Amino acid sequence: MQSNSETPPLQASDDWPASRSEGMERLAHFVARAGRTYAAERNFDLGPDRRANVSVLSPYVRHRLVTEDEVVRAVLGTHSLSGxxxxxxxxxxxxxxxxxxQHRPGVWDRYVAEVAQLTAFAGSDRHLMDRLERAKSGATGIECFDAWANELVATGYLHNHARMWFASIWIYTLNLPWQLGADFFLRHLLDGDAASNTLSWRWVCGLQTPGKTYLARASNIQEYTGNRFAQATGLATAAPPASDAVPLERAKPLAPRGLQPECEIALLVTDDDLNPESLDLGRAEVTIAIVLRGTDAAPGYAANVATFRAAALDACGQRMARHFGCPVAAIDVSAADAAHRLTQLTRGLPIVVAQMPVGPTRTAVQPLLDALVIGGGTVHQLRRDWDHAFWPHATKGFFHLKDKIPSVLRELGLQA
Ligand SMILES: Cc1cc2nc3c(=O)[nH]c(=O)nc-3n(C[C@H](O)[C@H](O)[C@H](O)COP(=O)(O)OP(=O)(O)OC[C@H]3O[C@@H](n4cnc5c(N)ncnc54)[C@H](O)[C@@H]3O)c2cc1C
Structure with missing residues (x-):
């Protein structure tokens, strides 16, 4: 049982300290550049040591060490919405x-199944395995692509434009399955996210916006990397759209928003939302907080990703002990006795957890919660106001949601 604030924090990489305070510092540092400067310069990938044109907030936002609400509030404190x-x-x-x-969980389930099938297939196809290994280890001979593969593995981060070029070259020049490229990203990105990653890869290969694909061009790479790479030769010149084996499922309604219990509760925390202090708990009183570890055990995440998450969870546990003044425990969800430990620690109290979006954490944790409910317990998954206000607009293309940004920000009190 980890129950005090004296436990020494786990260390993540020096470049990416896994704490909320680091995320907030990055945000404060970046805010001045979030206006027209960002719009003009954001597409340049000038190399790992020159990232001032983007916020490099993604690992913090991904784990909600800093929430979208906080990011936008800070930015609107300095800039107008149009700026x-x-x-x-x-x-x-x-x-x-x-x-x-969230509206189409089957897309994630299918992706996971396809990664498993393709990985098994690659295991029996030496030629495919060699090509995959060359791509992942930065040994294809395509200078820019190899540099990004090495940068990803070494740092856990790639610029957005590099992610687009990389995915395009993976799919169209190297003729590798998009699912295995997405899997490589997911396991190495500190911001690796089931939705942003899978759906961006689907977008590059034409599954997400039917008929629209992304082709990486040598001249575009040269220009937007500030001539760091000589014009690549041999890149694919066409990007034919992939087709899905199964028709896209219709958008399912979102699960109802959980209500806050007005009593003593056990608060669970997962790596999907490491900001429990800002969760609206109403009049509930946190009697015990439980950090759920090990949700990333199954697919074999890179050591720096696993360390970042473990350190961020650990630091969050310490913050909760101070903030709620309650004992804090940790459970490894991959352990055989995880369900038993959860029952023991929560002692029949209603459980509250920030809503776990579709992805590996939900896959790992939901069965434990289901078992608890079958045993007579109650679980409240609380959806944040941000998600509650925006998600209903995320059933069609992005532009549908984009149009709603001003009105939703007003609804959230972020905009007059
Ligand atoms: C193939 C591919 C895979 C990707 N995988 C991920 C992923 O696993 N996790 C992830 O967070 N992002 C992913 N992205 C989106 C984007 O590349 C990163 O969010 C961004 O590069 C993070 O850097 P930043 O924080 O400096 O971004 P900024 O440009 O400073 O943007 C601020 C924040 O907005 C969000 N954001 C910005 N661009 C995008 C975008 N295109 N899609 C979604 N969110 C965005 C991020 O939370 C980011 O921190 C992927 C993009 C592509 C093309």
Whole structure:
């Protein structure tokens, strides 16, 4: 049982300290540039040491160490909505992808199954395996692509434009399955996210916006990397859209929003939302907080990703002990006795957890919660106001949601 604030924090990489305070500092540092400067310069990938044109907030936003609401509120404290329009739209792309996948969980399930099938197939096809290994280890001979593969593995981050070029070259020049490229990203990105990652890869190969694909061009790469790479030769010159084996499912209605119990509760925290202090708990009283670890155990995440998450969870546990003044425990959800431990620690109290969006964490945790409910317990998944307001607009294309940004920000009290 981890129950005090004296436990020494786990260390993540020096470049990406896994704490809320680091995320808030990055936000404060970036805010001045979130206006027209961002709109003009954001597409340049000038290399790992020159990232001032983007916020590099994604690992913090991904784990909700810093929430979208906080990011947009800070930006609107300095800029008008029209001045920071581009940046706020980018933040809303994440919201859109999350909401879209929430309406179509089957797309994630199918992706997971396809990764498993393709991985098994690659295991029996030496030629495919060699090509995959060359791509992942940066040994294809395509200078820019190899540099990005190495950068991803070494740092856990890639610029957005590099992600688009990389995915396009993976699919169209190297003729590798998009699902295995998405899997490579998901396991190495510190911001690796089921929705943003899977749906961006689907977008590059033409599954997400039917008929629309993304082709990486040598001249575009040269220009937007500030001539860091000589014009690549041999890149694919066409990007034919992929077709899905199964027709796209219709958008399912969102699950009803959980209500706050007005009593003593056990608060669960997962790596999908490490900001429990700002969760609206109403009049509930937190009697015990439980950090759920090990949700990333199954697909074999890179060591820096696993360390970032473990350190962020650990730091969150310490913050909760201070904020709620309650004992804090940790459960490894991949352990055989996880359900038993959860029952023991929660002692019949209603459980509250920030809504777990579609993705690996929900897959790992939901069965534990289901078992608890079957045993007579209650679980309240609380959807944040941000998601509650935006997600209903994420059933069609992004532009449908984009049009709603001003009115939703007003509804959320972020905009007069
Ligand atoms: C193939 C591919 C895979 C991707 N995988 C992920 C992923 O796993 N996780 C992830 O968070 N983003 C992903 N993105 C989106 C985007 O590349 C990153 O969010 C962005 O590069 C993060 O850097 P930043 O924080 O400096 O972004 P900024 O440009 O400073 O943007 C601010 C914030 O807005 C959000 N954001 C910006 N652009 C996008 C976008 N296109 N889609 C969704 N959210 C966006 C992020 O939360 C980001 O932190 C992917 C894009 C592509 C093309």
């Amino acid at each position: 920071a329009e581009k940046f706020i739209q980018e933040v809303c792309w994440r919201t859109y992808w999350k909401g879209w996948l």
